[in-house]
Amino acid sequence: MAEIVINNLRKEFGDFTAVQSSSFKIEDGEFFMLLGPSGCGKTTTLRMIAGLELPTSGEIYIDGEEVGQKPASERDIAFVFQMFALYPHMNVRKNISYPLISQGMSRADVKAKVAEVARILGIEGILDRPVGGLSGGDRQRVALGRAIVRNPKAFMMDEPLGALDAEFREHMAEELRALHDRMGATTVYVTHDQLEAMQMGDKIVVMNHGVIEQFGTPQDIYDKPATMFVANFIGSPPMNFLHFHGGVHAGGTSVQLQDVTVEVPELRVPFEGDMVLGVRPEHIRFDDAAAYRGRVLAAEYLGTTQIVTLETPNGEIKARIAADQPARVGETVGMSFTPHTLTLFDNQSGHALKSDLNEGVLAHV
Amino acid sequence: MSAYSVTEPTPRAKWAAGILVALYALITMIPLLWIIATGFKSPADAISYPPKVVFDPTLEGYVNLFTTRTRQTDEFLAANPPETWYEEIVRQYDMVIVGPSRYGERFMNSIIIGFGSTFLSVFLGTLAAYAFSRFKIPLKDDLLFFVLSTRMMPPIAVAIPIFLMFRSLGLSDTHAGMILLYTAVNLSLAVWLLKGFMDEIPREYEEAALIDGYTRFQAFYKVVLPQATTGIVATAIFCLIFAWNEYAFAVLLTSGNAQTAPPFIPTIIGVGGQDWPAVAAGATLFLLPVLVFTVLLRKHLLRGITFGAVRK
Numbered sequence: 001m002a003e004i005v006i007n008n009l010r011k012e013f014g015d016f017t018a019v020q021s022s023s024f025k026i027e028d029g030e031f032f033m034l035l036g037p038s039g040c041g042k043t044t045t046l047r048m049i050a051g052l053e054l055p056t057s058g059e060i061y062i063d064g065e066e067v068g069q070k071p072a073s074e075r076d077i078a079f080v081f082q083m084f085a086l087y088p089h090m091n092v093r094k095n096i097s098y099p100l101i102s103q104g105m106s107r108a109d110v111k112a113k114v115a116e117v118a119r120i121l122g123i124e125g126i127l128d129r130p131v132g133g134l135s136g137g138d139r140q141r142v143a144l145g146r147a148i149v150r151n152p153k154a155f156m157m158d159e160p161l162g163a164l165d166a167e168f169r170e171h172m173a174e175e176l177r178a179l180h181d182r183m184g185a186t187t188v189y190v191t192h193d194q195l196e197a198m199q200m201g202d203k204i205v206v207m208n209h210g211v212i213e214q215f216g217t218p219q220d221i222y223d224k225p226a227t228m229f230v231a232n233f234i235g236s237p238p239m240n241f242l243h244f245h246g247g248v249h250a251g252g253t254s255v256q257l258q259d260v261t262v263e264v265p266e267l268r269v270p271f272e273g274d275m276v277l278g279v280r281p282e283h284i285r286f287d288d289a290a291a292y293r294g295r296v297l298a299a300e301y302l303g304t305t306q307i308v309t310l311e312t313p314n315g316e317i318k319a320r321i322a323a324d325q326p327a328r329v330g331e332t333v334g335m336s337f338t339p340h341t342l343t344l345f346d347n348q349s350g351h352a353l354k355s356d357l358n359e360g361v362l363a364h365v
Numbered sequence: 366m367s368a369y370s371v372t373e374p375t376p377r378a379k380w381a382a383g384i385l386v387a388l389y390a391l392i393t394m395i396p397l398l399w400i401i402a403t404g405f406k407s408p409a410d411a412i413s414y415p416p417k418v419v420f421d422p423t424l425e426g427y428v429n430l431f432t433t434r435t436r437q438t439d440e441f442l443a444a445n446p447p448e449t450w451y452e453e454i455v456r457q458y459d460m461v462i463v464g465p466s467r468y469g470e471r472f473m474n475s476i477i478i479g480f481g482s483t484f485l486s487v488f489l490g491t492l493a494a495y496a497f498s499r500f501k502i503p504l505k506d507d508l509l510f511f512v513l514s515t516r517m518m519p520p521i522a523v524a525i526p527i528f529l530m531f532r533s534l535g536l537s538d539t540h541a542g543m544i545l546l547y548t549a550v551n552l553s554l555a556v557w558l559l560k561g562f563m564d565e566i567p568r569e570y571e572e573a574a575l576i577d578g579y580t581r582f583q584a585f586y587k588v589v590l591p592q593a594t595t596g597i598v599a600t601a602i603f604c605l606i607f608a609w610n611e612y613a614f615a616v617l618l619t620s621g622n623a624q625t626a627p628p629f630i631p632t633i634i635g636v637g638g639q640d641w642p643a644v645a646a647g648a649t650l651f652l653l654p655v656l657v658f659t660v661l662l663r664k665h666l667l668r669g670i671t672f673g674a675v676r677k
Binding site for chain 1: 567569570572574576577578579580583588591592
């Protein structure tokens, strides 16, 4: 069980900077997600925590001890690889007991420990099978077994569900989360799948180009995006961006969008220039009385809801509305936005403007 | 299902394929079979024309291979009747066995030098290949090219410098010298072959071992090596075949002490001409160790192949 603190962590591979001065804190027992597109530095960060890469600069504290330059074998951390990396020349039992053998545990203790882990994971029946012929799910369980068998301080998981079938992923995700809750061990989990991150994580770090874009709970990240990247990366369909030119002052509660006044959460900072109004699709309501109007381009029926694509003076947007609401292609409709959910961005930097909504969750400024 | 399907061949097709393969095997093996047969012929049958395919087998060639003989007077022969079956064979020519030949010794030299240099090549090659495959090494590509460049001319082109160097280092006609020489020639092949095999082994296996509390060397020894068995076995077979069959350097650098079998076999002289059955017997026995080595390791080669097939 461990608290992990990352301080100004940086990693360069030659000329390429994989991770730029990252800092965040993982509380004891947390299920922590590192989320971002491929090449964003999330896996490198994970590998640095585990000790498979050494940081160029910065510190990693595990339970208060600085371990940045320590070899992996001395950090007492378990790692679950995307391709599982089960030792192919050993059977299931040997794979699971391998970390215990390195600790010099007695044979009887190893046997008892492996039996216990096999029971937790429901793989008692395959202990003596070679790993070559196992199904994806069983390989995943064996990899987990090898990780949990020695009660490490923390688990590192590098897209552990990435190699599984879509159907099975859902099931394994639940199993993983249940296992985490049962063990109560700190888990750091890398994924590029925003749904997985939202579904399983206590906290999420969103990374892009080696930079931490936002750090917070799934709710904060979804409702109060700190940057346009986060707003666009999270949510399906993602947040709508309405581009406009204008100015706001500190304490302002509205912006002018094509001469229509749109109410926004009270702003804390003044701004003048190219701005973006961020609206989640589900925060758009069709309202014939509303002054802001758009033409329906397409409607996608999804059962309980539908996704309607509209053409507005500020660009194309998508709205998520109830499936039974009429939305005919070609029709012009009025739209209103739920005021307290809106985020304003500086178009140049992509950063959210500090407001009543997102105060306290922004990493930058 | 795709439009293509692999159908089971008909029994007739299987038979035809089997006959073709057997025919090809027979044709390629004719020289080999000829040597084996000649080893069991009498000297007269061995040089008869047209060649005899059916003949009375005799162990004369093998007896002559392993013994030295001398002609004796009739009185001596009459006073000392032959005691063993091989003495009887020799008596046909009014000769007696006076001692063993040097073939056994030469054969042992071949074993020591062949297997010694194979072990050393594979051992050093594995370590070098792992380092080249996994670590950041300054000038890595240049070093690899340098290793390869030692293969860019026929080794015999440097025979004279090596001869002079061996003489001044006292390595001429020593086992150590020959092992060193064959290792030097084989090492570049070993490094390159093994590096290819090492590159194929995913790093995650070692990383898993590092995480599981093992040191880098333990991870190499316990996780990487078992994965590399196929490559190591294949490399060892290549190295052994080269060192075993090498003739030119063996002729040049060895004589009394460390001479291997290849330069020895042609020196077997019979009575009144080349003793072909003895030469053929020597060659036949000389084939066996490589054959046995390859057959023993064959299962590793096959297991390695199926392993690779199911990994991903």
